[in-house]
Amino acid sequence: MKQKLLSALVVAAVAGMAVNANAGVIQSSYKNYAAEVFGDNTVVLTAPTIGYALALPLTGTQANPNSFTISWTLSGGATWNAAPAAATIVLAQPDGTVPVAGPTTYQVAAPTLSADKTTLTAVITVSSNFTTGSQVVLGGGGAVQVTKVGTTLGAPALSTDGCSDAVASVNVTAKLTNAAGTEFDSNFTLAPLLNTTPIVQSRRALEVLALSSSAFPRTTLGAVDTDIEQSRVDVLQPSGGKLFLNNPVDITNSTTVLNLGQVIVRDRSVLFDLNGTNAYSVGTAAFGTNPASAVGIVEANGITFKVSGKFATGATVTVARNSIAATGETVVGAAIASTTTFNADRTEATVTVAAGDLTDANFTQDGNGATATARRLNVLYTVPGTSAVPVTQFKLVSGQLNKFASSLEAPNVACPGNLYNLIANGVQVDVRNYVPDVAAAPSGGWKSIVRIINTDESQTADVNATVLHRNGDLGASALLVTLKPREVVYLQSAQIDAKLNAAATATATSFGADDIGQNARLRLTAANSSIRVQNYLFNPANGNFIEGSSAQGDEGPALAVRDSVNK
Structure with missing residues (x-):
């Protein structure tokens, strides 16, 4: 677990919110978070400042004050961590001016929570004039915290569809009622009026996918054969279908070794870890370690993936490091320790790289000095040269980047895709x-x-x-x-x-x-x-x-x- 308590997502200045506010609209300045880090439903977040711009004016005097009730209800099983102090709720004029609370302006009674803690309610008494566009601001005078958000915000990371880009939100809905209990101002249905807004969103930050070696980046406008894999099964003599043809010379340049492609773990976009400041990224140093309290680090506990195809008798599947040359092409590095098992008919290989081998050094980053956004493993297929090599389409069919249990991070499921298409030379x-x-x-x-x-x-x-x-x-x-x-x-x-x-x-x-x-x-x-x-x-x-x-x-x-x- 990175941190139990988040710092503020964005505590926007009330004046800044007022400049952009439209009457009858609720808004908050929220951030998007990595769904992977919400592995614990007890995480406590500091909510963003939530402003509700009035569609109607509110007026009152000291002799004839006007009281109303405002409530904020959370969605998705989230709850308010505790009832905040009255001072956390302020009323602001359309220009952002916040009058000092008191008997001549406005007063906020002690907020209360519903029994299930999903709804926060406050009674506000107005003794002066607040025109259309004035705002009721929750969090304008201090932090307000929410909890039980992990189930909702962690859901995108738990999807079994590794290609999904689902978004999860915890929303808040505002409701205003007068002294008689009748709803006003917030009881509208037409845009742009809005009484519900997200206070935090999440989506999967990382993706695990495949890249065929025939589609590796090319240099000099695609003229260099060694940038990609081009091997075929050599069905002619003297090979007789037992070896690869290494003409033209390609990235492996071998009659027994074929680069099937890469399994890539990369950032989908910049999404935050639990402190709301550090990106949860494969580019963060110390990838694959388990510091438990650090932010931004992907606490990977090895990787497992399955490759389908027709594998020759006696053949092996291994993985190797990868780097990107200064001119942009792929460079296959040293072997990385792994274990591979085949099913009975040798149509599927399960490859596992343990945590001790999927290190920051081995699982090398892209970048050449730039900000890294991906890490790659080359998948190598080696045949013995003594048995027939079938032609086949190799595919990444499943897999996941595992996470340490103590990190409370969700694993990343692979998005299936094609690897090398092995054909014959006749x-x-x-x-x-x-x-x-x-x-x-x-x-x-x-x-x-x-x-x-x-x-x-x-x-x-x-x-x-x-x-x-x-x-x-x-x-x-x-x-x-x-x-x-x-x-x-x-x-x-x-x-x-x-x-x-x-x-x-x-x-x-x-x-x-x-x-x-x-x-x-x-x-x-x-x-x-x-x-x-x-x-x-x-x-x-x-x-x-x-x-x-x-x-x-x-x-x-x-x-x-x-x-x-x-x-």
């Missing part, structure tokens, strides 16, 4: 019901006839074949055929397997006994974005013929659209 098609030549005899004579079409109008296509064993291992690979633009070829499984057998090694084997009757597959790849494959199952012994192309899988062309920024 077409990759899996023929999923392929019958290898070694299975022809045991199956009663069945064989595959594969039809390959180069649908490109101008590019020659080198089509490579790779064994996909029954257990999922990648086997031998070989150049199968070179097709001219628009050319078509039919190949029998015996022709295909002969080339695979010739290319087989001890570690990259061709189809064998384990693949008979076990749904072995054939993977075809080409650098083009427009080959098409059909698979026919034929049994010469009985003449049966089946078109089985519906069981093949096209993993997509290389020329997919790059990510857009999630801001």
Whole structure:
């Protein structure tokens, strides 16, 4: 908890309020606060000065005084902390002049509270003339305090929608009644007359979001490839879909490491901590510490987030520091300790950075000397180079910046968004019901006839074949055929397997006994974005013929659209 007692939001001079006041209007000079800091409903705030400009004149004399009652009622479960002294309520003329209270001007009886403390009431006796536009000012002669505001003002921070920008307010409504108990002056319904106004507002100060590495800031008008991530799955040989293509050279320049993008914690706008003076900001020094009594510091207790996508077997997800170079581009720094767990089918990675590692030094600020408004973590995806790398759209699906329990600050929930869109450098098609030549005899004579079409109008296509064993291992690979633009070829499984057998090694084997009757597959790849494959199952012994192309899988062309920024 930062502080139990707030200093004044803004104690505006009565004269200053009077200059801007319109008759029949209530107004207060309030500030906007970070919803995250209202983790305790017992916080006591000093309310702003609340002025009510009269729509009607009030007149009285010493011989014939005029009494009326004014009440101020709070909303959202907030209460007045205690009945203030009578001197805290003053009457001011339209020019801001405040007569000395007394029997010849006005007198305020001791204010009282309702049983639930939501309504503050005072009886005022007028013994002189107060014209239209004169003001009844609560807090004009001293501080007035409110409490039980945490539930309302903390609500925006507790929303499970990390993209929400909801605003919460504690309002006050004024009501004037005459000596007979009849409401006057405040019983209007038409603008600009107003008898309700906020005395404090809050909204979420921070946001947690994603930025794809393909959308990192570019230098020299976007001409430098190393500013962004551009890697693709290299489905061609010799990689065979196990490594990344690092051409052109990009930010990672690696065949095994891909920068998925950044998880960013940044200020949405300047909103105040509980003292009403210091901004609650990621740029405040000592980020991630737990001083309990300091203001302005985000008392982060680590961060947890989930990344969705198709992760290769044996791959890891880690995080690294970030900095911004003087020329504006991203610079990936040293690794930050983290833990990562995958779900059973490796379509989601949960990454956690503990409080001891999410420090002011590690979770580096933007700025280059300017006021920092964001902190960033680079998310790195590393593959072993021994298993197939799926093409996939990576996304930040959930997460939150945690806070220390003793800080009484609310966590910040992540706003989901896209990270890197990993595509291939060509077409990759899996023929999923392929019958290898070694299975022809045991199956009663069945064989595959594969039809390959180069649908490109101008590019020659080198089509490579790779064994996909029954257990999922990648086997031998070989150049199968070179097709001219628009050319078509039919190949029998015996022709295909002969080339695979010739290319087989001890570690990259061709189809064998384990693949008979076990749904072995054939993977075809080409650098083009427009080959098409059909698979026919034929049994010469009985003449049966089946078109089985519906069981093949096209993993997509290389020329997919790059990510857009999630801001």
